[in-house]
Amino acid sequence: MPDVKKVLVRVRVNGEAREAEVEPRTLLVEFLREHLNLTGTHVGCDTTYCGACTVILNGRTVKSCTLFAPMADGGEITTVEGLSKDGKLHPIQEAFAECHGLQCGYCTPGLLLSTLQLLKKYSRPTDGQIRKGIAGNTCRCTGYQNIFKSIRMAAAEMEKR
Amino acid sequence: MYAAPFSYHRAASLQEAVKLLQELGEDARLIAGGQSLIPLMKMRMARPTALIDINFVSELGDIRTPKGELHIGALVRHADLEHSAAGATIPLLHDCAAGIADVQVRNQGTIGGSLAEADPSGDWGTALLALDTSVICFGPGGQRTVPLEDFIKDAYTTVLAHDEIVTALHVKLPLKGSGGAHLAFKRCAPVYPTASASVQVMIEDGNMCKDARIILGCVGLTAIRAKEAEAALRGKTLEEKNIRTAADAARAAADPQSDMRGSADYKRILVGTLVKRAIGIAARRARGESVEAGHEYAGR
Numbered sequence: 001m002p003d004v005k006k007v008l009v010r011v012r013v014n015g016e017a018r019e020a021e022v023e024p025r026t027l028l029v030e031f032l033r034e035h036l037n038l039t040g041t042h043v044g045c046d047t048t049y050c051g052a053c054t055v056i057l058n059g060r061t062v063k064s065c066t067l068f069a070p071m072a073d074g075g076e077i078t079t080v081e082g083l084s085k086d087g088k089l090h091p092i093q094e095a096f097a098e099c100h101g102l103q104c105g106y107c108t109p110g111l112l113l114s115t116l117q118l119l120k121k122y123s124r125p126t127d128g129q130i131r132k133g134i135a136g137n138t139c140r141c142t143g144y145q146n147i148f149k150s151i152r153m154a155a156a157e158m159e160k161r
Numbered sequence: 162m163y164a165a166p167f168s169y170h171r172a173a174s175l176q177e178a179v180k181l182l183q184e185l186g187e188d189a190r191l192i193a194g195g196q197s198l199i200p201l202m203k204m205r206m207a208r209p210t211a212l213i214d215i216n217f218v219s220e221l222g223d224i225r226t227p228k229g230e231l232h233i234g235a236l237v238r239h240a241d242l243e244h245s246a247a248g249a250t251i252p253l254l255h256d257c258a259a260g261i262a263d264v265q266v267r268n269q270g271t272i273g274g275s276l277a278e279a280d281p282s283g284d285w286g287t288a289l290l291a292l293d294t295s296v297i298c299f300g301p302g303g304q305r306t307v308p309l310e311d312f313i314k315d316a317y318t319t320v321l322a323h324d325e326i327v328t329a330l331h332v333k334l335p336l337k338g339s340g341g342a343h344l345a346f347k348r349c350a351p352v353y354p355t356a357s358a359s360v361q362v363m364i365e366d367g368n369m370c371k372d373a374r375i376i377l378g379c380v381g382l383t384a385i386r387a388k389e390a391e392a393a394l395r396g397k398t399l400e401e402k403n404i405r406t407a408a409d410a411a412r413a414a415a416d417p418q419s420d421m422r423g424s425a426d427y428k429r430i431l432v433g434t435l436v437k438r439a440i441g442i443a444a445r446r447a448r449g450e451s452v453e454a455g456h457e458y459a460g461r
Contacts, residue, residue: 002168002210023166118264
């Protein structure tokens with residue numbers, strides 16, 4: 001049995017400094033959910049496929065089921081909990097609600113963050129850019145038509161502000 | 162899913178990483194992006210007892226352009242190359258970088274890790290072999306340079322010693338008048354391709370192929386250099402008949418296995434088609450045309 005000494009992981013999550021001592025094999029998604037009680041980030045396939053666990057780490061989306069928590073030490077993380085401000089939904093969240101971009105909602109936290117990353121890069125993405133931008137996020141009930149509509153509406157709304 | 166327990170060690174420098182590899186022994190592994198290793202560990206197909214995290218070694222993440230070369234640090238993420246101006250000077254590299262898996266995996270996975278993993282379905286081993294690429298390795302005895310064709314020995318096997326680390330890749334910039342393309346076909350974004358082909362050609366007088374390099378991916382235990390396919394083009398005009406002969410030679414050179422991505426016969430046919438298309442795109446780029454290409458899958 002190797003020496004599995006716990007490791008202190010310090011991060012900023014949604015602007016707030018957080019830390020916990022965890023076993024090295026703790027995945028970033030479990031660190032967020034079980035140790036920091038931020039359960040908005042979902043565990044979907046747990047095999048680097050579905051993207052339900054997507055968070056933004058140091059300005060880039062990553063699959064938090066495919067990162068050991070100590071690798072994120074010192075990092076800046078945005079989870080779905082960080083999107084709304086002062087009780088008001090983020091325009092991307094509003095657009096997904098408005099356009100029925102979700103049914104069961106399981107994949108939604110990941111899709112919202114992938115959309116945020118996509119719209120930072122392309123303020124008015126083409127359909128091709130949307131397709132490529134959310135290729136790492138799987139939805140198994142809504143279908144993608146309404147998700148596309150949501151992303152287009154969010155883009156238009158965010159451009160206005 | 163949880164990986165088997167391991168101890169975690171963070172290296173602040175290359176020297177420290179090498180020292181840790183020596184101290185912790187054969188069951189220790191380096192971790193960079195982790196996009197191959199972590200899934201394997203979660204499925205308990207890999208059970209290292211110690212992980213040495215090199216993500217905090219700052220000198221490994223740069224892309225540099227000394228005269229006539231492109232130097233890519235081992236920790237350069239696929240997305241870094243996808244978005245870098247330097248990467249765009251070699252379209253074949255951009256094709257490859259922009260099509261690996263999906264946005265999230267490209268943001269995290271590294272080019273050095275991908276080569277060191279030597280997965281038979283990995284893209285970089287195929288794409289970089291179409292160019293003049295050297296792998297820079299660092300170990301207890303210092304640095305050594307290994308040509309890429311000598312670096313990968315077999316599936317999941319490289320010439321790296323246990324206490325050696327890939328630190329960078331040095332790619333010679335292709336000469337004027339040459340162009341390349343990396344094409345891959347996959348069922349959907351996050352998975353490995355079913356087959357891939359990397360082609361680099363040098364053109365003279367509009368349509369005369371002076372030189373060609375043709376590499377096949379996912380259709381053997383390592384990337385395969387299709388030398389007879391190259392010979393079918395060298396010194397010939399790039400007309401349909403010659404391109405077809407090259408594609409047939411590429412099919413003959415492939416050594417695919419049937420698996421969940423397709424039967425061996427299917428992959429053999431597919432790789433020839435990819436070679437044919439890649440030659441066409443490489444030639445157009447060699448003539449200065451801007452052509453979009455890369456990984457293809459339903460809905461791309």
